[in-house]
Amino acid sequence: TWYAMVDRDDDLKVGSRSTAILFGELDLVIQGILYALFFGAMALVGQRAALGSAYWAALAVALAMVVYEFWLCRNREREPCFKAFLHNNWVGAVLFAGIVASQYLNR
Numbered sequence: 481t482w483y484a485m486v487d488r489d490d491d492l493k494v495g496s497r498s499t500a501i502l503f504g505e506l507d508l509v510i511q512g513i514l515y516a517l518f519f520g521a522m523a524l525v526g527q528r529a530a531l532g533s534a535y536w537a538a539l540a541v542a543l544a545m546v547v548y549e550f551w552l553c554r555n556r557e558r559e560p561c562f563k564a565f566l567h568n569n570w571v572g573a574v575l576f577a578g579i580v581a582s583q584y585l586n587r
Contacts, residue, residue: 481511482549482565486558508550515546522575531582538578542571 484491484500485507491498503510519539526535549564549571 481507481514482553482561482568485553485556485561486565488556489558507556508553512550519543519546530586531579532586534581534585535578538574538581542574542578545571545574 481499481503484498487496487498488500490496491501500507519542522539522542525531526539545567549567552560552564552567
């Protein structure tokens with residue numbers, strides 16, 4: 481959706497039905513709900529897999545990174561939304577690193 485927010489004006493011109501257009505003014509709210517569900521699921525995964533403190537630290541860092549993305553996109557401007565879209569790769573990298581580190585440290 482960060483990327484869809486970048487292309488919102490272009491999508492409206494060509495009649496595309498992106499998530500940013502679908503969600504309209506609620507785009508940030510719905511994205512917040514989806515992220516909350518995602519982090520809840522990741523917390524459940526961490527609990528069920530008995531992942532260690534490295535995972536929980538990574539989950540906290542990833543959450544802080546997503547908060548930063550929301551702060552970037554607060555005005556729904558094109559460039560900050562694109563920056564958040566590119567930044568989101570690091571969220572996944574941090575979570576992956578937390579899983580790997582947790583498995584390595586829990587041996």
